[in-house]
Amino acid sequence: MTEADPFVPLPYRVGRVRRETRDITTLELAPVTGVRPDYRPGQFNMLYAFGIGEVAISVSGDPAVPGGYVHTVRDVGAVSGAIAKLKAGAMLGLRGPYGTPWPVEAAEGNDVVFVAGGLGLAPLRPAIYRVLARRERYGRVVLLYGTRSPPDILFRQELERWRRRLDVEVLVTVDRADAEWRGNVGVVPKLIARAGFDPNGAVAMVCGPEVMMRFTANALHASGLALDHIYLSMERNMKCAIGLCGHCQFGPDFVCKDGPVMRYDRIADILTVREI
Amino acid sequence: MAGGEPPIGTQAMLSLDGLRALIEALAERGYQVLGPTVRDGAIVYDEVAKLADLPSGWTDQQDAGRYRLERRTDNALFGYAVGPQSWRRFLHPPIERMWRAHRTEDGFAIDATAVEAEPSKFAFLGVRACEIHAIAIQDKVLVEGPYVDTGYQRRRRDNFLVAVNCGQAGGTCFCASMNTGPKVDAGFDLALTELLDESDHRFLIEVGSVAGAEVLSALRHHAASPEDIAAADAVVARTAGSMGRVLDTKGLKELLQSNPTHPRWDDVAARCLSCANCTMVCPTCFCTTVEDHSDLTGQTAERVRRWDSCFTADFSWIHGGSVRPETKSRYRQWITHKLASWIDQFGTSGCVGCGRCVTWCPVGIDITVEAAAIRATPATSTETDHGRT
Structure with a gap:
């Protein structure tokens, strides 16, 4: 076996663990030896829980911060559940980073619209960090976030911090309010019409459940954004993450290497085909 | 000599x-x-x-x-x-x-x-x-x-x-x-x-x-x-000069890729058992899955790779369910990949005409017949489900 065998995970150690919501956990991971490779916002890693399995998880941390990776995991199955339950000091395996990035550099000079649904905020967060770190290079910056209910709001403190800034517009909505909620209620595409951005040249980065992305992309296009200025982060079953296992095929593309971040004009047709 | x-x-x-x-x-x-x-x-x-x-x-x-x-x-x-x-x-x-992997102190x-x-x-x-x-x-x-x-x-x-x-x-x-x-x-x-x-x-x-x-x-x-x-x-x-079957490949890639809602997919799904035989006998099918095992004590683990098939429910499983729960979408995926998107991906058809998938299909579904059926009546409208929730 060569050192670069892409099938063999490298050991990483869990640092700080943060319980975000009822079922979402953020873990800081540091390589046991060496340094973590550079990654770009939007990329993902394959995380391995010893003896249980491996799952594709997007990086959710700040790419400018050296050291390790930050991943945000929702406990929805055997592997993600095992990873979400790891404590500080535990070891896991990691392969990556893989996949296509968000177009943060290409968007410079334009307005940027981030649209996130639920856990979709996590893969977008590295791009948000990157844009805010170079805020002067962009026009208006808008973040639209929708989630199921107020307790499900992810990265709440950060959302509040970003919202206090005078150079970022943050709109949050929930599907179902509770007694304390005084904010927006409804689906996230409905926020698009209220957001202040210039559709002429604006770049949108969208991540969430597929149905949410489909409606969001339609609404963005209806508001004047060009199809080729809208980017979605797709999700499919992944086993190898390097284009060899066939699982993540989405039409002619492999989501692992041709995605996950895909330009809407290239996938708009097949995105509307059932069970593609 | x-x-x-x-x-x-x-x-x-x-x-x-x-x-x-x-x-x-x-x-x-x-x-x-x-x-x-x-x-x-x-x-x-x-x-x-x-x-x-x-x-x-x-x-x-x-x-x-x-x-x-x-x-x-x-x-x-x-x-x-x-x-x-x-x-x-x-x-x-x-x-x-x-x-293989084994537990260590840390x-x-x-x-x-x-x-x-x-x-x-x-x-x-x-x-x-x-x-x-x-x-x-x-x-x-x-x-x-x-x-x-x-x-x-x-x-x-x-x-x-x-x-x-x-x-x-x-x-x-x-x-x-x-x-x-x-x-x-x-x-x-x-x-x-x-x-x-x-x-x-x-x-x-x-x-x-x-x-x-x-x-x-x-x-x-x-x-x-x-x-x-x-x-x-x-x-x-x-x-x-004595081939048992013929497949007309002219424009086949575009034909299949432009007919994802063709009624023939329902027709073939009524016959297809989704048994995966075609993918097991195919000489070019490359899909695999991995299984992670551990022993009873939890001290050692291994990863095993197995042939997989796009005809199984697990193949496209993501949180919330299978992307392709229906047989018709699995058959469509297989034949469209084999004869069309393979060309996008690798610059060649994924079919070499060996006929194994035809012979070893338990119900005799024939890739050449299915492709010809799509060709015989290509969809006139591209009915899709925009706005499906």
Whole structure:
């Protein structure tokens, strides 16, 4: 076996663990030896829980911060559940980073619209960090976030911090309010019409459940954004993450290497085909 | 006997004894010699040590959902088409351990070198033209992309291919439609054409590589006459003219990719059992899954890779369910990938026209018939479900 065998995970150690919501956990991971490779916002890693399995998880941390990776995991199955339950000091395996990035550099000079649904905020967060770190290079910056209910709001403190800034517009909505909620209620595409951005040249980065992305992309296009200025982060079953296992095929593309971040004009047709 | 090694392209004549010597010469060079043999009522690929291991005097009758061995009136050794297995079971094995891991004081350690020692130096005897193309397609998928399947690459590096030009087409063959046969044109070390009449049983042998030249130089052979070469050409021409199936590939990629909602998908789904046989017998299907195991004590773990199929519910499973719960979308995925999106991905069709998926489908679904049905009535409207929630 060569050192670069892409099938063999490298050991990483869990640092700080943060319980975000009822079922979402953020873990800081540091390589046991060496340094973590550079990654770009939007990329993902394959995380391995010893003896249980491996799952594709997007990086959710700040790419400018050296050291390790930050991943945000929702406990929805055997592997993600095992990873979400790891404590500080535990070891896991990691392969990556893989996949296509968000177009943060290409968007410079334009307005940027981030649209996130639920856990979709996590893969977008590295791009948000990157844009805010170079805020002067962009026009208006808008973040639209929708989630199921107020307790499900992810990265709440950060959302509040970003919202206090005078150079970022943050709109949050929930599907179902509770007694304390005084904010927006409804689906996230409905926020698009209220957001202040210039559709002429604006770049949108969208991540969430597929149905949410489909409606969001339609609404963005209806508001004047060009199809080729809208980017979605797709999700499919992944086993190898390097284009060899066939699982993540989405039409002619492999989501692992041709995605996950895909330009809407290239996938708009097949995105509307059932069970593609 | 030749003095030095014959140059690539040399055509010579080999007797039946010469073929026996070829098997021995390959074994002497450290190859595990694998070739056709009769087992369980089918011609399968397995170890061959002597001529008697080959399917002498057997042929196969193939049709949609049907395969039968029958006796021939002669003693041809390669007088049949292809059986259920392809060579990929050796190059890209159905089950392969990727690595083992064990717990340590502060976590675990992965031992990537703990894969079993395997005899990786394979000589394949009797590789058909369609199968050589199938191997070349898997090379493209597994070795020639940005990431390399190192196990496959290792097994291919030392692989010796003795091809056979087909002496007869099977009932489900359509290599002539796919431009993948029946004549072997490249990618082999040695290629045989079996010539058989009342008085003689011999082979025209062609050198395709330096390694092939070295092996041939160790065998008793004599120069091929123009009559020998003409006889071999006639064998291939006869086969090319007797294909059991035809697939019209003109515009096929665009046809399939523009018809994802064609009513034919419902029609085929009513017959398809979603059993995955077609993907198991296909020589180019490369999909795999991985399984992670641990022992009862939880001290050791391993990752095993297995062949997988786009016909299973698990294949497209993501949180919330299968992306393709319905049989019609799985069949559409398979045939559209094989005949259309494969071209986008790898610059070649994923089908070599070997006919295995037709023969081994338990209900006789025929890829050539399904493609023709889509072509016969392409959808006039591209009905999609915009706005589906």
